[in-house]
Amino acid sequence: MADVKPKKILVVDDESDVSALVAYSLKAKGFEVAVVNDPNASIGTARTFLPDLVILDVMMPDLNGIQICRMLRADPKLKKVPVIFLTAKAEENDRVQGLETGADDYICKPFSTKELVLRVQTILRRLSEGAPEEPKRLQVGEIVVDTERHEVQIHGQPVELTATEFNLLKLLMERRGRVQTREHLLLNVWNYETEIETRTVDTHVRRLREKLGTEADWIETIRGVGYRMAEKRAQEA
Template sequence: MTDSKVKKILIVDDEADVTELVSYHLKAKGYQVEAINNPNNSLGTARTFLPDLVILDVMMPDLNGVQICRLLRADPQLKKVPVIFLTAKAEESDRIQGLETGADDYICKPFSTKELVLRVQSILRRASEGGGEEVKKLQAGDIVIDIERHEAVVCGKAIELTATEFKLLRLLMERRGRVQTREHLLINVWNYETEIETRTVDTHVRRLREKLGAEADWIETIRGVGYRLAERKVQTCPT
């Protein structure tokens, strides 16, 4: 079942030309858009607007996009809202820092508005996907995910996962024991059907492993190919 509610998008960029351009194209696709050019107002606006997705510039005065993303992730109401960084900082290290901060995607300026809209649609689609009717919970050792509640528990303790991390873990658990190539993961988790930087997958897997803690080695790296969830693993959770 698809979610018919109009999705709300918050754009934060100190360049008015950028916010006007992005707002125009997103509104044309039926989204409700709020755009602000003062980064200092971003968190307050987000708390009242309660967006379904946030597009953040990185290089802004006073408060940059990375700092804003951290503030969003620390807010109980906003911590699971998907974030796209839209920035002129195109170095690989910048992209990795953005993803490690908790962003779901990273688009470099100059950018294609068509690509941006497609990525927005892709992220909102996977963020709103509900749990399957047949299987409501998946378990591997001491990792348990509740698909309906969108919750993950490791060694009896709940962990916080972004929408992307949850879908990545769910896919690996559903296809346990089967190797998933990076390209396959990009298509099935990120819904990208074109050539996109596969380092995105590696960064998200590393973040997911960190959150899984003692259970991290359930996710096996298949060198030069991709990843898989192990068939079995030695018990490592503390008693």
């Protein structure tokens, strides 16, 4: 029998009216929701609640969302939990900073609860979907991806990637040698069919390259189009 346990969502926002609205919308779709209005209690609650996804405000007193996201990414039990920033900080630099911190998505206030729920469902579906026929181990150069264990190694050493970074790397490796447009990546990694900032793709690719270190040059930029996992490294071509 399939596991029917509801997915758990942690909502952290110092505005109680906003968190109540988000919680109501998510509970109506069958999610189990925990709400934290005091940012100082967010990490403790996350460690006991063990959410499947966190919705996080950015501008909060004492401890802001960027700091909380970094703390989540540093916690062994929480580092792979997807994070959606929900914030009034709508400037491009703010969005980029949020994504660079390790967030998987960024939604600006005022927001549509319907869109928020769809984004939550999209991220969780992407993580839960399995493809039994796909190879469990992918390798390009010294990059080794274990799709079953959701692990990445570079030169035999483990590398920590967010869920989005992992899916981006996996897709590029599976389609090695083929150019992936930014729009195609948005659809297949983020599951976004609507037009959003393609800067999202560029930011994640840059973060991924930084984590790949000496193997970063396997990911080629196709100017004006997108990205490709190279067939051969530049020095070997």
